[in-house]
Amino acid sequence: MTIKQKAIIWTISGSDCSGGAGIAADIKTGHGLGVEVCSLITANTAQNSSQLLAVNPVSIEILQQQYEVLIEDKSPTVIKIGLVANVEQVVWLTQAIKALKQQVNGLIVVYDPVGQASVGGNFHSLSLNELTPLLKVVDIVTPNLAEAQALAQLDDISESKQLAQRIYQAFAINAVIVKGGHSEQQGVSSDYCYHQLNQIKQDNQDKLHQAISYQLSSARIDSHYSHGGGCSFATALASFLALGYLVRDAFTLAKAFINQGLKASVDLSASKQHQYYGAFEQLGWPHSSEDFPQVVDDIHRQYHDLPAFKSLNLNGKQLGLYPVIDSLAWLKRLLPLGLEIIQLRVKNLPEDELEQVIAQAVELAKDYNTRLFINDYWQLAIKYGAYGVHIGQEDLMAADLAQIQRAGIRLGLSTHGCYEFLLAQQLQPSYLAIGAIFPTSTKDMTGQIQGLDNLAQVLTLRPNDKAKQIPVVAIGGINLARAPLVAATGVESIAVVTSITHADDPEQAVAQLQVCINKT
Ligand SMILES: Cc1ncc(COP(=O)(O)OP(=O)(O)O)c(N)n1
Ligand SMILES: Cc1nc(C(=O)O)sc1CCOP(=O)(O)O
Numbered sequence: 365m366t367i368k369q370k371a372i373i374w375t376i377s378g379s380d381c382s383g384g385a386g387i388a389a390d391i392k393t394g395h396g397l398g399v400e401v402c403s404l405i406t407a408n409t410a411q412n413s414s415q416l417l418a419v420n421p422v423s424i425e426i427l428q429q430q431y432e433v434l435i436e437d438k439s440p441t442v443i444k445i446g447l448v449a450n451v452e453q454v455v456w457l458t459q460a461i462k463a464l465k466q467q468v469n470g471l472i473v474v475y476d477p478v479g480q481a482s483v484g485g486n487f488h489s490l491s492l493n494e495l496t497p498l499l500k501v502v503d504i505v506t507p508n509l510a511e512a513q514a515l516a517q518l519d520d521i522s523e524s525k526q527l528a529q530r531i532y533q534a535f536a537i538n539a540v541i542v543k544g545g546h547s548e549q550q551g552v553s554s555d556y557c558y559h560q561l562n563q564i565k566q567d568n569q570d571k572l573h574q575a576i577s578y579q580l581s582s583a584r585i586d587s588h589y590s591h592g593g594g595c596s597f598a599t600a601l602a603s604f605l606a607l608g609y610l611v612r613d614a615f616t617l618a619k620a621f622i623n624q625g626l627k628a629s630v631d632l633s634a635s636k637q638h639q640y641y642g643a644f645e646q647l648g649w650p651h652s653s654e655d656f657p658q659v660v661d662d663i664h665r666q667y668h669d670l671p672a673f674k675s676l677n678l679n680g681k682q683l684g685l686y687p688v689i690d691s692l693a694w695l696k697r698l699l700p701l702g703l704e705i706i707q708l709r710v711k712n713l714p715e716d717e718l719e720q721v722i723a724q725a726v727e728l729a730k731d732y733n734t735r736l737f738i739n740d741y742w743q744l745a746i747k748y749g750a751y752g753v754h755i756g757q758e759d760l761m762a763a764d765l766a767q768i769q770r771a772g773i774r775l776g777l778s779t780h781g782c783y784e785f786l787l788a789q790q791l792q793p794s795y796l797a798i799g800a801i802f803p804t805s806t807k808d809m810t811g812q813i814q815g816l817d818n819l820a821q822v823l824t825l826r827p828n829d830k831a832k833q834i835p836v837v838a839i840g841g842i843n844l845a846r847a848p849l850v851a852a853t854g855v856e857s858i859a860v861v862t863s864i865t866h867a868d869d870p871e872q873a874v875a876q877l878q879v880c881i882n883k884t
C-alpha cells in the first residue's frame with residue numbers, strides 16, 4: 365500500500381478550553397478533511413458556553429519557538445490565522461509571513477479576523493490601524509458581517525458585496541469572503557466572495573481590476589451548537605486550498621461543510637432545554653448534494669424562469685463514447701460507427717467556410733441516429749437545426765440561452781469543478797461536461813485538472829432521484845488505459861479528441877473505448 369503524503373496546514377490561533385472553537389475546531393476540521401494540522405498557539409482563552417472569562421496571550425518568544433520547530437520539518441502549504449491577541453503578535457506575525465512567503469513557493473495565508481466572542485466579550489482590542497500590516501500580507505480574509513463592517517470602516521452598510529469590495533481595495537487582499545451566517549436576511553444564509561484571479565501580492569497592482577465575485581446561498585440553519593463554526597469555515601477553506609482546489613471550489617466545499625455540520629447540530633440543539641451554546645459538529649468531507657449551496661449568479665438572475673432544456677431522449681441507453689472532432693472528413697468517418705453522440709469542434713476557420721462546414725455537418729448527420737452537437741457556434745447551430753450546441757463557461761454570458769431553448773435544440777455545458785458544476789446544473793442543460801479529468805495536450809487546462817476523485821465528487825452533486833439527474837460527460841486526457849477508471853466512477857459518457865484522432869486505427873479505438881464506457 366502506498367501512503368500519500370498529507371498536505372500540511374498551520375493554524376495560528378487561540379486555544380479554547382471549552383473545546384469548540386480556535387485550535388480545537390481547526391484540528392478537528394482539518395483532520396476530517398484529510399490534511400495535517402500543525403498549530404501555533406497565540407493565546408490561552410478561558411471560556412465556556414456562556415462567557416469569555418479571559419484571553420491570555422502567549423509571548424513572542426513562545427510563538428517564535430513554535431515557529432522554529434515547525435519550519436524545520438513541517439513546512440505549510442496554507443496558513444490559517446485566527447485569534448491574534450495584541451500588537452506585538454501582529455508585528456511578529458507580519459514579519460513571519462513575509463519571511464515564509466520568500467521560503468515557501470505558493471504559500472496561501474487565510475485570516476479569519478475573530479474579534480468578538482459569540483457569547484459576548486472581545487478577544488482583543490486591536491484597532492484597524494494596528495491590524496493593517498497583517499491585513500496587507502494575507503491572501504484571503506473571512507470576516508462575518510460585523511467584522512467586515514469593521515474592516516471596511518462602513519458600519520452602516522450591510523451589503524456583503526460593497527463591504528467585500530472595500531476590504532479588497534483597502535488591503536489588496538486576493539479574496540474577501542463575507543460570511544452571511546449572522547446577517548439579518550430572512551431564512552437565507554448568503555456568503556459572498558470577491559476574488560482577484562491573479563495573485564497580486566506577488567504581482568503588479570494593475571490586475572486589481574480583474575476581480576470576479578461568487579455568491580453562495582443556502583437555507584438558514586439555526587442551531588445553538590454552532591460554537592467554532594466560523595473557525596471551522598476558515599479552516600475548511602484552508603484545507604481545501606491545501607488540497608489544491610481553486611478559491612471558488614474551496615469556498616463552495618467549505619460552505620457545504622458548514623451546512624452539513626449545522627444540520628447535524630440541529631438535533632443536538634433540540635435535545636437541550638435551555639439555549640446551551642454547544643460546539644459545531646465537524647463531519648468530514650461533504651458528500652450529500654443537499655448540503656451544497658445554490659450558486660447566485662447574474663446568469664441565474666437572467667434565466668431563473670427558463671424551463672429545462674430538451675433531454676437527450678436516451679430511452680434507457682447509455683450516452684457512451686462521445687468523440688469530439690474538427691472536420692467533415694472525421695464526421696464522415698465516424699458517423700457510420702453507430703455512436704450516440706458526436707461533437708463538431710472547429711476552431712479558427714474563416715466565417716464563410718465555418719458556416720458551410722456546420723451546414724454540411726448537420727445535413728450529413730441527418731442520415732444517422734447520432735446526436736450532433738456543434739461546439740461554440742450557437743447561432744449557426746440554431747440556423748441549421750443541429751441537434752444541440754455545446755457551450756463553455758467563458759461563452760455562457762454571451763450566448764442567448766433563451767433563444768437556444770426556444771429553438772428547441774439541446775444544450776451541453778462545460779464545467780471545471782464543483783462551483784461551475786452547481787452553476788451549470790441550475791440551468792438544467794441537456795448534459796453537463798466535467799473536465800479536464802487528466803492533463804491534456806489538446807487544450808491548456810492548467811489549474812483545472814480534476815482527477816478521478818473530483819469526478820466522483822461532482823457526480824454526487826446531482827439530485828438523489830435518478831430521474832432528475834442530468835447526464836454527465838467526462839472529458840480531458842482520457843485514453844484507453846484510463847477509460848475503465850473513468851467509467852468506474854459511474855459517469856454516463858466519456859468525450860475524447862486525441863484518443864481517436866491520433867490513434868493508429870481510429871475505428872478500432874472507437875470500438876475499444878466504447879467497450880470501456882458501455883461495460884458499466
Ligand atoms: C463534451 C465537451 N466538454 C467540454 C468541452 C470544452 O468546451 P469549452 O469549454 O467551450 O472549450 P472549447 O472546446 O470551446 O475549447 C467540449 N468542447 N466538449
Ligand atoms: C476540449 C476540451 N475541453 C476540456 C474541458 O475540460 O473542458 S478538456 C478538452 C480536451 C480534450 O481533448 P483530449 O481528449 O485530447 O484530452
Ligand SMILES: [Mg+2]
Nearest residue numbers: 739740755756
Ligand atoms: Mg467553447
